[in-house]
Amino acid sequence: MKALRFLTxxxxxxxxxxxxxxxxxxxxxxxxxxxxxxxWLVMSSFKTESAIGQFPPSFLPYSQKTxxxxxxxxxxPLFRVAGEGGQTRVLAQVSxxxxxxxxxxxxxxxxxxxxxxxxxxxxxELKFATSNxxxxxxxxxxxxxxxxxxxxxxxxxxxxxxxxxxxxFALSKYQFRGQKxxxxxxxxxxxxxxxxxxxxxxxxxxxxxxxNSLWGVILPxxxxxxxxxxxxxxxLTIPDELIEAARMDHASEWRIYWRIVLPLSAPALAVLAIxxxxxxxxxxxxxxxxxxxxxxxxxxxxxxxxxxxLNTQWHYLLAMTVIxxxxxxxxxxxxxRYITTGIASAGVK
Amino acid sequence: xxxxELRSIEKSFDQTHVIHGVDLQVAHxxxxxxxxxxxxxxxxxxxxxxxxxxxxxxxxxxxxxRVNEVGAxxxxxxxxxxxxxxxxxxxxxxxxxxxxxxxxxPQAEIAQKVSDAAALLRLDTMxxxxxxxxxxxxxxxxxxxxxIVRNPKIFLFDEPLSNLDAELRVxxxxxxxxxxxxxxxxxxxxxxxQVEAMTxxxxxxxxxxxxxxxxxxxxxxxxxxxxxxxxxxxxSPRMNFIPAAIARMATALAARVPAQAQQVGIRxxxxxxxxxxxGLAVLVKxxxxxxxxxxxxxxxxxxxxxxxxxxxxxxxxxxxxMYLTTQPERLHAFDANEQRIAQVTA
Numbered sequence: 073m074k075a076l077r078f079l080t081x082x083x084x085x086x087x088x089x090x091x092x093x094x095x096x097x098x099x100x101x102x103x104x105x106x107x108x109x110x111x112w113l114v115m116s117s118f119k120t121e122s123a124i125g126q127f128p129p130s131f132l133p134y135s136q137k138t139x140x141x142x143x144x145x146x147x148x149p150l151f152r153v154a155g156e157g158g159q160t161r162v163l164a165q166v167s168x169x170x171x172x173x174x175x176x177x178x179x180x181x182x183x184x185x186x187x188x189x190x191x192x193x194x195x196x197e198l199k200f201a202t203s204n205x206x207x208x209x210x211x212x213x214x215x216x217x218x219x220x221x222x223x224x225x226x227x228x229x230x231x232x233x234x235x236x237x238x239x240x241f242a243l244s245k246y247q248f249r250g251q252k253x254x255x256x257x258x259x260x261x262x263x264x265x266x267x268x269x270x271x272x273x274x275x276x277x278x279x280x281x282x283x284n285s286l287w288g289v290i291l292p293x294x295x296x297x298x299x300x301x302x303x304x305x306x307x308l309t310i311p312d313e314l315i316e317a318a319r320m321d322h323a324s325e326w327r328i329y330w331r332i333v334l335p336l337s338a339p340a341l342a343v344l345a346i347x348x349x350x351x352x353x354x355x356x357x358x359x360x361x362x363x364x365x366x367x368x369x370x371x372x373x374x375x376x377x378x379x380x381x382l383n384t385q386w387h388y389l390l391a392m393t394v395i396x397x398x399x400x401x402x403x404x405x406x407x408x409r410y411i412t413t414g415i416a417s418a419g420v421k
Numbered sequence: 422x423x424x425x426e427l428r429s430i431e432k433s434f435d436q437t438h439v440i441h442g443v444d445l446q447v448a449h450x451x452x453x454x455x456x457x458x459x460x461x462x463x464x465x466x467x468x469x470x471x472x473x474x475x476x477x478x479x480x481x482x483x484x485x486x487r488v489n490e491v492g493a494x495x496x497x498x499x500x501x502x503x504x505x506x507x508x509x510x511x512x513x514x515x516x517x518x519x520x521x522x523x524x525x526x527p528q529a530e531i532a533q534k535v536s537d538a539a540a541l542l543r544l545d546t547m548x549x550x551x552x553x554x555x556x557x558x559x560x561x562x563x564x565x566x567x568x569i570v571r572n573p574k575i576f577l578f579d580e581p582l583s584n585l586d587a588e589l590r591v592x593x594x595x596x597x598x599x600x601x602x603x604x605x606x607x608x609x610x611x612x613x614x615q616v617e618a619m620t621x622x623x624x625x626x627x628x629x630x631x632x633x634x635x636x637x638x639x640x641x642x643x644x645x646x647x648x649x650x651x652x653x654x655x656x657s658p659r660m661n662f663i664p665a666a667i668a669r670m671a672t673a674l675a676a677r678v679p680a681q682a683q684q685v686g687i688r689x690x691x692x693x694x695x696x697x698x699x700g701l702a703v704l705v706k707x708x709x710x711x712x713x714x715x716x717x718x719x720x721x722x723x724x725x726x727x728x729x730x731x732x733x734x735x736x737x738x739x740x741x742x743m744y745l746t747t748q749p750e751r752l753h754a755f756d757a758n759e760q761r762i763a764q765v766t767a
Contacts, residue, residue: 316473317506321520321567322494331519335510 110397117390118200124386134196139164142181151175151192162195163187204391214392216367217374220286221353224370225399228290229348233341235295240303240337241329245315255304262297267357274361288362289355289370296351299344306340307333342410349403353396371396423484423497423574423607424449425470430479432465432631439465440631442479447609447624452601454610456618456654457628463611464579466628470609471577472496483574494523499568500577503584505560507552513539513563514548520571531570538566541603558589565600578610582617594620615655619643627651644750649759652686658716660686660753661727663701670722673699673746679754679762686753689716689728692745700744703727707739719743 083089116124118133138147141164148164153175155161163175166184173192176184208214243255273292282288310333318328334341356372363369369377375396378389425447432440440462447453455463468474469481472493480487488496499520507516514535521531539545542562552560561581568576578597582590598621601608612618618625619639627634627642627650635647639655646652652660665682669675673695678685694700703719710733717729717737729745731737754762 311504311506313502313504313506314508316471316493317500317502317567318508318519319473319493320471320498320500321571322523323519324523327523332508 113390113397114394117204117387117394118202119204119387119390120199120201121385121387123201124390132198133200135199135201137195137197139178141176141178144181148176148178150178150195151187152195153187153192163192165192201387204387205395208388208391208395213367214374217369217371218395220368221370221372221396224286224289224355224359225349225352227286228294228352229345231290231294232296232299232348233345236299236344237303237334237337237341238329239295239300240307241333243300244304244307245310245312245333258297258300260297262301270357270361273358277362282362284363284365284368286363286368289359293351293355293358296348298347302344303337303340306337310336339410342407346403346407346410350400353400424482425575425607425609426480426482426485427466427470428480428482430466430469430476430481432462432469432474433477438631440469440476443631443633445626445633445636447607449607450605452598452608452610452621452623453626454612454618454622454624455626455628456612456615457634458654459613460630461628462631463613463628467500467577467579467609467611470575471498471500473500497574498577499571499573499575500579501561501564501568501581503580505552505564505581505584507560507563507567509552512549512551513544513555513566516552516563517567517570520567524571534570534572535566538569541569541600542566557585558593561585561593565597569604574607576604576606576608578608580612581610582612583614590617597621616657619655625655627654645761646686646753647761649684649686649755652753652755652761656688658689658728658730660688661725662686662755663721663725663727664723665754667721667723667725668701671695671699671701671746674701674752677749677752677754681756682754682762683757683759684755686755687727687747687751690714690730691747691751692729692731693747695744695746697744700746703729703743703745705737705739705741705743708737717743 082092084092112131115131115133120133120135123130123133123135137150139150140147144166148166150162150164151173152160153163161177163185164178166174166176168174168189171189173187173189174184175187175192239258243251243258277283277288277292282291314332314336315328318332323331354372355370356376359370359373360376363373366374366377371392375389375392378385378392425445427443427445429442429444430440431438431442443466445453455466457463465474469476472488472491476489481489483496483498508519511519517535517538518531521534526534535548536545539548542565544559544562544566547555547559552563555563561584564581581597582593585593594617597610601621610617610621622639624636625639625642626636629650635642635651637645642651642655646655646660649662653662662684663686664684665678668678668685674685702722703717704721705717705719707718709716709718713733714730715733715735715737717731719727719729721727729743737743756762
């Protein structure tokens with residue numbers, strides 16, 4: 073109710089103010105531009121293989137109706153055939169040779185008729201090909217890909233939070249010689265594009281024999297300058313007196329970190345967790361060079377390998393794309409409050 | 422027993438000297454108040470006692486043991502911070518229990534100690550609340566409770582009442598005083614408010630710019646301030662300082678102003694009416710009626726401003742000239758170095 077009221081807010085009291093018209097038009101256009109491709113993707117992922125190739129393309133997933141006819145093992149596709157005298161009949165197609173199709177009336181399985189294919193139109197019905205999704209889990213090692221992706225994302229995010237928050241704690245709450253220099257050094261690495269260090273990273277991963285291991289994807293990216301920066305800036309706002317009070321309360325440095333600083337940094341940690349999940353889940357380049365055996369593929373790599381040179385199984389590819397989008401979408405939907413505050417406070421994207 | 426001793430403690434941050442050699446002895450069970458204007462180093466001194474800052478030079482002794490190298494946790498001190506420094510994500514109970522948990526005290530004992538402290542501070546009904554759900558006075562009591570449960574040798578208070586409103590400050594002051602009597606513990610208290618210092622302290626330490634100006638009981642400081650700074654700092658309204666030459670012009674006072682005196686001090690509440698000829702002439706510029714008393718703002722012959730407290734019912738109009746004197750023991754004389762000149766008994 074509240075959401076509806078918010079969505080229909082207007083500037084004009086009784087009638088629409090011209091700014092209302094403009095802003096709603098602008099918003100709708102934006103919604104269309106951003107959301108239509110995604111919606112098209114989702115709809116297409118429910119189409120059968122033949123429906124995807126159909127021209128003209130349809131928005132909703134239509135597929136040809138089929139019927140089981142006595143004397144035939146497989147269900148037969150249904151067509152609407154214009155007969156003599158203007159009346160139309162619904163017939164099932166048994167076989168087709170050239171431009172002539174052999175058709176049968178489902179009610180009278182014994183009689184077949186020859187029909188020119190120009191005189192018939194397929195009978196379509198709205199049908200969601202959920203098999204695109206269910207097949208994924210049976211047919212391919214999709215489950216393994218999903219697990220790989222989830223494992224990398226979750227473990228890497230946890231490690232990122234742990235290591236970055238420890239670095240941020242030290243940089244924000246301890247006074248030591250070279251503190252500024254260390255911090256600047258960490259921030260300076262932001263200026264190095266990841267592609268530049270890709271080859272050195274590969275060499276290091278290779279020499280510690282982490283190639284074709286999920287840890288080879290997880291470990292190189294655990295310490296992120298963005299994360300350290302974001303957490304440090306937040307931790308600077310935690311009063312020093314709290315830490316001094318804890319110190320007087322006999323707390324060890326680890327306990328101060330674990331029981332005082334971490335819980336109080338929860339908003340910043342949430343932001344970093346969201347970023348980390350998105351980075352890891354969508355990461356393509358690093359897994360691509362580290363993981364070459366298909367049993368270690370992440371979803372992103374699997375998606376890529378689905379696109380063959382000669383043949384692409386679009387219906388599976390689209391279904392997989394939708395599944396790949398889901399986690400990030402969910403993260404966004406439920407934690408968007410933290411994302412906006414995080415971006416506002418840290419100025420990072 | 423818990424005694425505290427500072428031996429020529431010095432502290433400097435980089436090039437800035439903040440504390441210049443402080444010597445102080447605090448006996449067991451004493452309530453000592455460090456008082457002074459902001460920036461005088463009183464908080465720094467307290468933080469050094471707590472172990473949060475290290476002295477640059479000098480020795481710090483607790484119970485006769487040098488503790489310079491002992492960490493804050495192991496000195497047996499508990500500190501109440503100006504901002505209370507309550508852990509905002511923990512309940513009142515967890516706040517008070519945190520220190521005990523760190524010291525690996527058994528859960529049952531923690532529960533006992535916390536509930537004892539809560540009962541003492543009338544916090545028993547709000548143990549499950551978060552600090553943000555408490556009023557300023559309640560937060561203050563939680564901070565004190567957190568100190569009490571650890572049963573420290575020495576309590577340290579860093580301006581604990583400065584965030585409270587005036588009324589609450591007065592009642593918390595009484596509570597602190599009562600608490601000190603009940604616990605009998607050594608307490609060191611920092612404030613910039615001389616009224617707090619006077620009402621709470623067994624012993625006041627007046628600090629200025631990193632040096633101790635005077636140490637003594639509130640009464641000693643009030644009756645015999647060691648120098649102009651202490652004289653001006655202790656007591657409200659402030660003591661009047663009058664150039665010695667002006668004071669000598671009044672025959673009633675002249676004999677009591679020592680030869681080497683540069684200025685004399687007389688507290689506003691210590692003026693007495695004098696016979697017209699021999700008193701100090703004060704031209705009344707304005708009056709403030711305070712109920713029981715009336716505060717007069719006046720000028721001396723040379724333009725020096727003085728304040729005079731008289732009984733409330735005595736009506737004095739602006740523009741009147743009064744002739745005032747004081748009792749011999751209430752005239753404070755200071756030399757060229759602003760130091761007190763001992764009273765010569767005539």
